[in-house]
Amino acid sequence: MVRQSVLKFLKIFSFTSILFINSSFVAAQKNDAPKLDMTVNRGVIKPLSLAVPSFIKESGANSIISRELAKVISNNLDSTGLFKSIPQSAYVSMPLSFNTPVQFSDWSIINADVLVMGSVGLKPDGRLEVKFRLWDVSQQKEIGKGKQYFTNSESWRRISHKISDTIYTRVTGEGAYFDSRVVFVSETGPKDNRTKRLAIMDQDGANFRLLKHPPSLVIAPRFSPTTNKIIFTGYETGKPRVYLMDLSSEEITSLPELKGMSFAPRFSADGSQIVLSMTENGNTDIFINTLSTGVKRRLTTNNAIDTAPSFSPDGKSIVFESDRGGGQQLYIISTQGGDAKRISFGKGRYATPVWSPRGDLIAFTKIKEGKFHIGVMRVDGTKERLLTTSFLDEGPAWAPNGRVLMFFRETPGSAGAPSIYSIDISGRNLRKIKTSSFASDPNWSPILN
Amino acid sequence: MKNIGLAFFVILLLVGCENDKSFTNSLDKAQISESDIEYFQNLVGDTVLFTVDQSGLRPDAISILNAQVNWLKEKKFLPITIEGHADEQGTREYNLALGARRATAVREFLLAKGIEQDRISIVTYGKERPLRVCSNEECWSKNRRAVTVVGKKLLSSD
Numbered sequence: 001m002v003r004q005s006v007l008k009f010l011k012i013f014s015f016t017s018i019l020f021i022n023s024s025f026v027a028a029q030k031n032d033a034p035k036l037d038m039t040v041n042r043g044v045i046k047p048l049s050l051a052v053p054s055f056i057k058e059s060g061a062n063s064i065i066s067r068e069l070a071k072v073i074s075n076n077l078d079s080t081g082l083f084k085s086i087p088q089s090a091y092v093s094m095p096l097s098f099n100t101p102v103q104f105s106d107w108s109i110i111n112a113d114v115l116v117m118g119s120v121g122l123k124p125d126g127r128l129e130v131k132f133r134l135w136d137v138s139q140q141k142e143i144g145k146g147k148q149y150f151t152n153s154e155s156w157r158r159i160s161h162k163i164s165d166t167i168y169t170r171v172t173g174e175g176a177y178f179d180s181r182v183v184f185v186s187e188t189g190p191k192d193n194r195t196k197r198l199a200i201m202d203q204d205g206a207n208f209r210l211l212k213h214p215p216s217l218v219i220a221p222r223f224s225p226t227t228n229k230i231i232f233t234g235y236e237t238g239k240p241r242v243y244l245m246d247l248s249s250e251e252i253t254s255l256p257e258l259k260g261m262s263f264a265p266r267f268s269a270d271g272s273q274i275v276l277s278m279t280e281n282g283n284t285d286i287f288i289n290t291l292s293t294g295v296k297r298r299l300t301t302n303n304a305i306d307t308a309p310s311f312s313p314d315g316k317s318i319v320f321e322s323d324r325g326g327g328q329q330l331y332i333i334s335t336q337g338g339d340a341k342r343i344s345f346g347k348g349r350y351a352t353p354v355w356s357p358r359g360d361l362i363a364f365t366k367i368k369e370g371k372f373h374i375g376v377m378r379v380d381g382t383k384e385r386l387l388t389t390s391f392l393d394e395g396p397a398w399a400p401n402g403r404v405l406m407f408f409r410e411t412p413g414s415a416g417a418p419s420i421y422s423i424d425i426s427g428r429n430l431r432k433i434k435t436s437s438f439a440s441d442p443n444w445s446p447i448l449n
Numbered sequence: 450m451k452n453i454g455l456a457f458f459v460i461l462l463l464v465g466c467e468n469d470k471s472f473t474n475s476l477d478k479a480q481i482s483e484s485d486i487e488y489f490q491n492l493v494g495d496t497v498l499f500t501v502d503q504s505g506l507r508p509d510a511i512s513i514l515n516a517q518v519n520w521l522k523e524k525k526f527l528p529i530t531i532e533g534h535a536d537e538q539g540t541r542e543y544n545l546a547l548g549a550r551r552a553t554a555v556r557e558f559l560l561a562k563g564i565e566q567d568r569i570s571i572v573t574y575g576k577e578r579p580l581r582v583c584s585n586e587e588c589w590s591k592n593r594r595a596v597t598v599v600g601k602k603l604l605s606s607d
Contacts, residue, residue, distance in 0.1 A: 192580065196577075217574075219577070261549060277542065279546065282552070282553025284545075284549060305547065305550070308542040328543060352540050395540070410537070416582070
């Protein structure tokens with residue numbers, strides 16, 4: 001096994017043609033060149049070998065937390081496919097103190113590329129103090145600066161996610177995404193009598209919780225940009241209709257202006273508006289609704305099915321699907337209205353477009369020759385790439401950094417059921433997210449505050 | 450005439466519908482009157498089927514709907530909800546819109562034949578409520594449907 005330096009890894013790690021990054025890590029490595037341009041290499045990426053010893057226990061900290069902090073970080077980074085953790089049983093030594101110099105030979109001998117060292121202590125006021133440092137083993141250099149966090153002891157898991165985000169960002173140059181949650185629909189019961197419940201979990205599947213709502217059918221919850229609200233479609237009145245839920249109180253508000261049948265809502269990036277589709281006289285069109293005033297504005301008037309709208313991050317455009325050209329295709333329209341411009345032209349049907357939080361790509365569901373795919377394309381419709389294929393893959397949801405997607409995959413037949421998966425936009429690293437029930441309609445929160 | 454219809458219904462039951470709950474339940478009834486909702490569901494036919502990704506009414510649907518109109522005209526006090534459904538081969542949002550198109554197609558037909566507008570409400574379930582659960586055309590063709598539910602009305606203001 002040939003070890004690689006983190007810098008060399010940086011050079012081969014990339015998704016797009018040229019990445020310009022500007023991170024503290026790069027600045028620390030090359031003070032004269034804060035921007036490093038990396039050439040793309042679409043070859044196989046050999047994951048960085050990662051060592052995360054249990055955090056050093058200081059002043060009264062719980063040894064379970066010291067182990068779990070390290071475990072959650074390992075799991076997060078392993079889940080990217082860009083890191084591979086060395087089992088702790090292979091370590092030749094364990095760090096005993098946070099401040100003593102690192103014995104790099106103990107880590108190079110087990111082929112570690114990256115070493116994460118942390119400590120956890122309990123302060124007299126009951127808060128946890130968590131510290132960590134990140135090391136490039138072959139260069140024997142620290143990557144970035146050490147960080148320190150204070151938190152109440154129930155929130156240790158979020159500290160693990162924040163540390164994971166810092167490591168991921170420093171090593172890859174990509175944005176954070178571990179300290180985030182996923183809302184979805186938990187499904188139980190037989191296929192012809194399914195019970196659907198709104199549910200929430202951490203990005204890694206931990207802290208699963210069902211949300212309170214009337215027992216009627218619910219569909220496709222979506223986060224507000226501030227992550228404290230969701231919007232979803234429910235059948236409480238017998239018809240599909242858009243509702244807001246405050247996540248801290250789980251109080252549900254209906255939007256009186258959305259009478260009739262309304263569905264497929266999503267927030268704008270600033271949270272002030274929602275875009276959705278409404279059906280009147282059998283015809284489904286796109287509307288924008290301003291939440292503070294309840295003023296609803298029609299955006300499309302076509303006789304076709306116009307649905308599944310999604311805002312661009314700058315709030316200026318909406319991508320949606322329409323069958324106005326005969327089959328389902330993707331279109332972009334200004335939020336001020338006007339003509340919609342078709343962006344998808346390939347064979348098959350395109351549906352459920354979702355604008356990346358980075359603004360560069362649109363993820364979609366494609367149905368072609370009886371198979372379903374999750375794919376991405378540029379905003380102008382070029383560079384389409386299909387990432388998955390199965391009997392039924394549907395409903396992509398962007399990670400906050402725009403580099404990973406979740407979606408749901410349903411298996412065929414009478415026992416068929418949905419599960420949530422994630423995949424890197426490179427098409428690598430397809431993973432099933434463990435949930436305690438069937439699960440569909442995932443939506444990824446922004447990074448938590 | 451009524452008895453012949455009933456006998457035919459029972460034969461149908463014995464021949465091939467043992468899995469269908471609504472039929473089995475009806476077996477327990479000693480007699481089904483023409484005015485019963487079960488009669489509408491099973492003998493008039495409360496369900497019309499659609500072609501893949503279409504909401505146009507096929508000839509088989511039109512003959513069922515004509516029978517529905519005749520029955521519904523005798524029951525002026527009964528409200529009607531038309532449910533539109535799609536098979537699992539489409540995406541969730543599109544199928545909701547497609548189900549709405551199908552329910553609307555049935556509603557338009559009933560209105561054109563003189564059923565009162567204020568009796569009828571429509572709802573779409575998209576692919577959320579499949580009747581059959583296999584993943585092939587045999588089931589999908591039964592799931593692409595619009596069902597006329599009598600005795601139920603959703604408020605249009607909701």
